[in-house]
Amino acid sequence: MSERAAESPILDVRGLKVSIAGPPELQIVRGVDLAVRAGEVHALMGPNGSGKSTLASAIAGSPAYLVDEGQVLLHGEDVTALAADERARRGLFLSFQYPTAIPGVTMVNLLRASLKARRGTEPSAREFLAELRETLATLKMDESFARRYVNDGFSGGEKKRAEILQLGMLKPTLAILDETDSGLDVDALRTVAEGVNALRSPEIGILIITHYERILNYVTPDFVHVLVDGRIVRSGDVSLAKRIEAEGYDPILRAIGEGATPVAAATGGE
Amino acid sequence: MAGREAPEASSAAAVAAHPYGERQAVDAARGDAEPGWLVDRRVEGARAFAATAMPTPALRPWRYTDVSSLAIEDHVPHPPALTVRAELPEGAYAGTIADALASRGEVVRSHLGSLVASTEGRFVAANAARWNAGVLVHLPRGSAVERPIVVELSGPEVAEGASAALLPRILVVAEERSEATVVLRLRSGDAPLLVPSVAEVVCGDHAVVRLLLDGGWGARTREFTTLRARLARGATVDVATVAIGGRIVKQTLESLIEGEGAHSDFRGVALGDHDQHFDFVTLQDHLGPRTTSNVEIKAALAGASRSIYYGVTRVEETAAGAAAEQENRNLLLSRRAKADSDPVLEILTSEVIRCGHGAAVGPVDRDALFYLQSRGLDERTALKLLVAGFFEPVARRIPLEGLPEELAATVHAKLEAADLS
Ligand SMILES: Nc1ncnc2c1ncn2[C@@H]1O[C@H](COP(=O)(O)OP(=O)(O)OP(=O)(O)O)[C@@H](O)[C@H]1O
Ligand SMILES: [Mg+2]
Numbered sequence: 122m123s124e125r126a127a128e129s130p131i132l133d134v135r136g137l138k139v140s141i142a143g144p145p146e147l148q149i150v151r152g153v154d155l156a157v158r159a160g161e162v163h164a165l166m167g168p169n170g171s172g173k174s175t176l177a178s179a180i181a182g183s184p185a186y187l188v189d190e191g192q193v194l195l196h197g198e199d200v201t202a203l204a205a206d207e208r209a210r211r212g213l214f215l216s217f218q219y220p221t222a223i224p225g226v227t228m229v230n231l232l233r234a235s236l237k238a239r240r241g242t243e244p245s246a247r248e249f250l251a252e253l254r255e256t257l258a259t260l261k262m263d264e265s266f267a268r269r270y271v272n273d274g275f276s277g278g279e280k281k282r283a284e285i286l287q288l289g290m291l292k293p294t295l296a297i298l299d300e301t302d303s304g305l306d307v308d309a310l311r312t313v314a315e316g317v318n319a320l321r322s323p324e325i326g327i328l329i330i331t332h333y334e335r336i337l338n339y340v341t342p343d344f345v346h347v348l349v350d351g352r353i354v355r356s357g358d359v360s361l362a363k364r365i366e367a368e369g370y371d372p373i374l375r376a377i378g379e380g381a382t383p384v385a386a387a388t389g390g391e
Numbered sequence: 392m393a394g395r396e397a398p399e400a401s402s403a404a405a406v407a408a409h410p411y412g413e414r415q416a417v418d419a420a421r422g423d424a425e426p427g428w429l430v431d432r433r434v435e436g437a438r439a440f441a442a443t444a445m446p447t448p449a450l451r452p453w454r455y456t457d458v459s460s461l462a463i464e465d466h467v468p469h470p471p472a473l474t475v476r477a478e479l480p481e482g483a484y485a486g487t488i489a490d491a492l493a494s495r496g497e498v499v500r501s502h503l504g505s506l507v508a509s510t511e512g513r514f515v516a517a518n519a520a521r522w523n524a525g526v527l528v529h530l531p532r533g534s535a536v537e538r539p540i541v542v543e544l545s546g547p548e549v550a551e552g553a554s555a556a557l558l559p560r561i562l563v564v565a566e567e568r569s570e571a572t573v574v575l576r577l578r579s580g581d582a583p584l585l586v587p588s589v590a591e592v593v594c595g596d597h598a599v600v601r602l603l604l605d606g607g608w609g610a611r612t613r614e615f616t617t618l619r620a621r622l623a624r625g626a627t628v629d630v631a632t633v634a635i636g637g638r639i640v641k642q643t644l645e646s647l648i649e650g651e652g653a654h655s656d657f658r659g660v661a662l663g664d665h666d667q668h669f670d671f672v673t674l675q676d677h678l679g680p681r682t683t684s685n686v687e688i689k690a691a692l693a694g695a696s697r698s699i700y701y702g703v704t705r706v707e708e709t710a711a712g713a714a715a716e717q718e719n720r721n722l723l724l725s726r727r728a729k730a731d732s733d734p735v736l737e738i739l740t741s742e743v744i745r746c747g748h749g750a751a752v753g754p755v756d757r758d759a760l761f762y763l764q765s766r767g768l769d770e771r772t773a774l775k776l777l778v779a780g781f782f783e784p785v786a787r788r789i790p791l792e793g794l795p796e797e798l799a800a801t802v803h804a805k806l807e808a809a810d811l812s
Contacts (some may be wrong), residue, residue: 181765185757209767217765221758225780234776238767270780271762287766345559 122290128157129197131212131295131326132180137191138351139172140181146191149175151351157295157326157363164337164362165330167348167368173330174218176348177299182213195295212294216284216301218330229253231271232290239291256289259319261312270318277304285316296320302336312322314339323388346387347373409464410556416520419468426492432509436519439509443516452672455731456641459612463517466585469547469555471524475589477540483571485540488525488560502564506591506647514587514615522560522589525598530569530598531798539572539603539791541792542696546579546586554583561590561618565626572601572791579609579636590618594626596650601629601790608637610665616642622789624650624679631789632668634661635801645674648682648710658690658789660782662802663696663728664809673702677710677719686717689785691778691802692728693809701736704748711742721752722781724774724811764806775806 131300132155139150149172157163179186180193182205192201195211197356203211223231232253237243244252257264262282274279281301288296298317302310317340321327329342337345337359345362349370354377355361365373416433425433445461446453457602484495491499504660509519526542546557548692563573573675577586592600599763600620620628634640648653661669675684690698700719721730732750755777763773777807779799 128801183763183765184762204770205761205764206767206769206773210764215765217762221756221762223756223759223762223777224778225783229765230776230780234763234768234772235766238769296788352736 124210129242131196132157133194135192136149137179137193138189139175140187140189142187146168149351150179153353155346155353157328160323161324161329162321162329162340162342163349164342164345165328166345166362166365171348172351173348174299176295177215179329180297181205181213181227208249214288214293214296215296216288216292218299220272220284222273222278224273226260226271228267228269228271232287235287235291252290256286259289260286260316262286278309280304281305281313282309288320289316294324295326299330302331302333311339334362349374349377394460394782408420410467411437411464411517412438412519415652417523418617423489432504433520436509437515439516440513441511441519445513447457451644452701454669456670461811463513463585466554467555468521468523468558471557471662473524473544474543474701475526477536478538480534482531483534483536484527484529485568486527488527488562491527494780495529498564499527499708502591503562506593506621507589507617513772516559518558518587522558524557524559526561526569526660528563528573530565530571532566532568535568536571539574541574541576543576547582554585556585559588559711563592563600565594565600566597568597570599574603574791575661576605576607578607579612579613581758584612586612586614588616592620592628594620594622596623597625597659599627600780602793603633603789606632606634606636606640609637612637613639614641617796618642618646619692620655622650622655623666625652626650629656629790632659633798635805637667639668641670646684647676647678648684649678651679652681654678655684657686658785660778660785661690661698662805663698664693664805667696669698675704676704677713677715680710681712682710683713684715687785688719689782690730691724691781692730693724693811695727699729703737705737706740706746708739711740712744714744714771715746717748719750722778723752771806771811774811775803776804778802
């Protein structure tokens, strides 16, 4: 790792503005600055439709979105122009809010191919199986799960666990978890949280997008940010999450004078 | 002919000028010491060839495959490399028709041409006149062949002079309660090759025949196949076709589902690139009561390749309680790839249990592609996985061990260089 990479944040989002590829083109993320350093856990909260998933997708390199302005840096390297796979190979992992079903492709196929892509060499069958078994066991998942087609017919909770299974196997340096805690029962939530905690290390940055303070009881964030209408309007520590849990977003919305303005109506003027 | 006028050909000379004429057919058959009845069949074929015209796009099954500029007669039958490997129980036979003529002449005589008449069309007629890769699988009553019978058929590696023709003739006669799996490995080199092919599958009561057409043709091979199966009571035919190679692969797959409770299954996958052209025509003709059938054909198309599907599910008045499914899906991997899909239902009885048909033509699911790329797979690798996954459910239902893995490997190899733009 270069000198610069060592001291730069793992993720550095600078002045990012993102539109839907359209038509119609609509700016959803309207100027976000966010730095996640090694060892840190950040939580991103915000009302429905405020642009959290759009921000996550844009950071991951989704071709469905256009970056109008700003940069995304990973380990100090500007990756704004790189495809999603190149970002993933540099250590980024996105746990999707709505994971896509891929009929015909088994979890095993996916994991093998991902590991090969991530490491540059195919893991040996034995090595792979051992790793898979161990990760499945940590997540209290049945082995038959790995033989199923990716997210195909999975329950909501199973989909989230499948994301964590991949997270555990791929061992990224930047993990973005988009509502991975939603739709999980109490036990599953604890398991997933343990999975995240197991990943937590001084080398890794984690960004948790969530609506609930629940998960933050297990994985204590260093910072909490609130995204409203495509902008981070508040940043603080975990007490901010607790306040939102208790009072909702209304006090924040009133303070910034946004009221209940819908996202769509407020765009276009940038 | 540079600088010189071609001599006027008399009509007799014109007949003699191509290999599918009566005299050529007779000479070839006599040269191979074929019995008189077979020589007569070949003569019938030659006459049918002379009497039939090439199909035109005006005929529905030929709408998208224009062969008007193709002259079968310019293609000289070329002796193929043909091997048959089988572990057979006592009484069963798997080998060339030529070898079978002495010991099982009667089986060949009574079934050859019983399902596909030489007068049906020009490719079929050419085959009847000059088939040169004859394979017979004969399963007497109760005979069960456990391991797949493997037929390897290869066209010539290099063409010398005129373009070559390879004319496979497959005859499977499965008597009552017999069972076998037949794998046809079809291969050819880079030279132009025409393959007018005919397969007939006769299934007796409760017989089970599985047939895999593994099409690994060279880039300039043009295949025109007519396959027809006839099913007696409780019989099952499972035909799977894997179309990977070839310039044109046109297969007409038909099942006459006559016996009560008989079942017909056609599964196909095609993977195209460059200017490859696949054309599948299916007929599931339900004649007997409580008969069932399934057709599932999937094509993934790169480059400027093209796939055509036209299939008819016909449920006759006599087929009360029949159930049929028919599905064709096409995945377009490049902007120039093209697919036409036309599944047709003709239901003539009111007592049908279930009859479904579906057709789809579309590009790769962008969300699925992004999902895989977000896991580190570059676009091509992701597409390989998606295409292998697209085929997987079909491959898994083809009852041949190892086929899904074999197909996945083929997909990965072919898509490595395919035009996905
Ligand atoms: N591809 C798209 N096409 C049309 N609208 C989109 C698209 N992607 C996002 N949007 C719109 O952008 C806005 C932000 O969506 P986004 O999914 O980022 O919100 P979110 O903060 O993740 O919401 P939630 O909490 O409900 O998950 C919404 O109004 C959404 O409808
Ligand atoms: Mg969201």
